[in-house]
Every structure is written in structure tokens, then in C-alpha cells.
Amino acid sequence: MHKPAKPLEGPDTYNDQIRIVLVETSHSGNIGAVARAMKNMGLGNLWLVNPVSFPDEASYARAAGASDILDKATVVSTLDEAIADCVCVMGTSARGRKVPWPVIAPPGAAAKASQQSEAGQVALVFGRENHGLSNEELQRCHFHIHIPSNPDYSSLNLAMAVQVMCYELRMHYLKGLEGGDGSPYLKPMMAPGDEGWDVPPAPVRDVEGFFSHLEQVLVDVDFHRRDNPRQLMTRLRRLFQRAGLDQMEINILRGILTAVQKSAGAAETAKNTSKAGSTAGEQE
The missing domain is CATH 3.40.1280.10 (SPOUT methyltransferase, trefoil knot domain)
Incomplete structure (x- = not known):
């Protein structure tokens, strides 16, 4: 049955x-x-x-x-x-x-x-x-x-x-x-450091390294100006610190930033090469 x-x-x-x-x-x-x-x-x-x-x-x-x-x-x-x-x-x-x-x-x-x-x-x-x-x-x-x-x-x-x-x-x-x-049945698991979380919390030095890296990338892509910051980094700092990042998450974010820098650099290189070729053609 x-x-x-x-x-x-x-x-x-x-x-x-x-x-x-x-x-x-x-x-x-x-x-x-x-x-x-x-x-x-x-x-x-x-x-x-x-x-x-x-x-x-x-x-x-x-x-x-x-x-x-x-x-x-x-x-x-x-x-x-x-x-x-x-x-x-x-x-x-x-x-x-x-x-x-x-x-x-x-x-x-x-x-x-x-x-x-x-x-x-x-x-x-x-x-x-x-x-x-x-x-x-x-x-x-x-x-x-x-x-x-x-x-x-x-x-x-x-x-x-x-x-x-x-x-x-x-x-x-x-x-x-x-x-x-x-009781382990009732204990919440909300953030790095809680029992059961798979990766330890990111230490301050790594988080600060991420913020420095983030600011540089934002400058590189013309999204942020250090001479006119308008509290951008302050608000981004508040956002990511509220999230409570673990070490793996920091590594992933740093990897994304590095990829953005490479892509932006390649685009800039291609742009400069194109300009140079165009100028040479005009000279000929």
C-alpha cells in the first residue's frame, strides 16, 4: 500500500x-x-x-x-x-x-x-x-x-x-x-564567526586592503574623484562593513576588482592604439 x-x-x-x-x-x-x-x-x-x-x-x-x-x-x-x-x-x-x-x-x-x-x-x-x-x-x-x-x-x-x-x-x-x-538546533547562524559558518571573518587589515583597492578601481574607471569624494567611500565602507565579510568573500571581491582593472586597462590600451593608428593614417 x-x-x-x-x-x-x-x-x-x-x-x-x-x-x-x-x-x-x-x-x-x-x-x-x-x-x-x-x-x-x-x-x-x-x-x-x-x-x-x-x-x-x-x-x-x-x-x-x-x-x-x-x-x-x-x-x-x-x-x-x-x-x-x-x-x-x-x-x-x-x-x-x-x-x-x-x-x-x-x-x-x-x-x-x-x-x-x-x-x-x-x-x-x-x-x-x-x-x-x-x-x-x-x-x-x-x-x-x-x-x-x-x-x-x-x-x-x-x-x-x-x-x-x-x-x-x-x-x-x-x-x-x-x-x-x-542549543545547536536553535542557535542562529547569521554571519562569519557564528558556529557553523564555513570561513572565518576577514581581519581588519584585509578589509582595509579591499577598501583601498576598491577606491583605486573606482578612480581608474572614472567613477570616483579623490579631489571631490562626496562621501562615496564612506557610504561604501558602511555598506560592506554592515555585510560582515569573511576571508573568502574578500578574496572574491579583490579578484573582481583586479579583473575590472585588467579589462579597463585593455580597453584603454585598445583605445590608445586606435587613436594612434588614426593619427598615422591622417598624416599619410
Whole structure:
């Protein structure tokens, strides 16, 4: 029916403690899309409450490389069966209630789910595509999760809603690794000197050499006049220093400047030769 999928990432995931519960999903393709969203973020514990159709080709086609999530999905008849052994249940809801219920935004829900998962199974419950969870089903949840989407168009596709929560769970998990926000998964790589950049930053002497070279080339091609600079080199200096050049980039730029000088010199030589020939012809 489907191609074998690669396994989940390994022992550094807590995916078995957090279960994603889908209630009476009407389109099996959405189940596959949910499986894909889960595996993207390292989760693999999928429960299905009375799906209209599962398993089928549509669910596996939408799952792409996450067919292993579908292979081990647990199918039950009622929500009570899906949450009976859980220590914490959270249900997604976009509607206000007559009786106020504890409501958590996705980041807070991820933190609470992670904390509770140390004591036992935690269920994140998602309702039907057309009308979500019923009031009775929501009353079985300890907390309601509200995704603060655009109020003028607040309806999320089922897989999108699951992806939002799985992403928040993933981020909370990564921040909890040794090093916290310094985790290699989260550490930014923006410029030379950052961990992971392939070439060291260019030292000041090389950058200054580039600026001198650049100014000379601009003079050579009649773009810049030293006696009337008009802040040109100041602004170019600001531009390139803002970029934060590495050693390889400096070498490439110096090579370009040298090529420009050679080309400009060859053109000037040809121009002078042409003038000389023309003069000689006139003399004859």
C-alpha cells in the first residue's frame, strides 16, 4: 500500500508521552497530513477516534514519508477510550463558552504538556473538520487551547492546527536541552564567526586592503574623484562593513576588482592604439 518510512529521530524525543487525538475525522487525507506534521516535529503517537475512513490510500498518500506514524496509529470508538489513561487532556477550541474554562495559548500549552508528560500520558485533542469538538467533549479536557488566528478568518485546516501545536512542543523541547536557548538546533547562524559558518571573518587589515583597492578601481574607471569624494567611500565602507565579510568573500571581491582593472586597462590600451593608428593614417 505504501513505501516504508524512515523511523523517528531516536532517543532524544519524548514523542510517546504526548498523544495527538483526532476525533471523527471525515477526510482521511487530513489524517495523513497530520501524521506528516507530527513527524516533522518529532512526535509519533497518533490516536484516531471513530474516523470515517482509515486506513486508505488517501491517508498514506498525504502522509508522504510519515507512513510509519499511520502504521502504528491507535483507532478507538470513543474519546473516553482515547484519554482514559491520560493524566492531562487539552482540547483545541476557537469558541467562547457560557461557563469559562481554563484557556492556554499554544506556547503555554506546550509547556504544560511537557511538564505533565513527566507524570504520564498527555492528550492533545482536535475536533472534526466542520465543527470541532462538542461542548461535552471539551468538558472532558483539563484545558482548552486557543490558537490566536485572524478573527476575520479564524478557521484552521486540521493539519495546520496540529502543526502549530507540534511546532510549539518541538520548540519547548529544544529549549529544554542542555544549553537552553544555546542549543545547536536553535542557535542562529547569521554571519562569519557564528558556529557553523564555513570561513572565518576577514581581519581588519584585509578589509582595509579591499577598501583601498576598491577606491583605486573606482578612480581608474572614472567613477570616483579623490579631489571631490562626496562621501562615496564612506557610504561604501558602511555598506560592506554592515555585510560582515569573511576571508573568502574578500578574496572574491579583490579578484573582481583586479579583473575590472585588467579589462579597463585593455580597453584603454585598445583605445590608445586606435587613436594612434588614426593619427598615422591622417598624416599619410
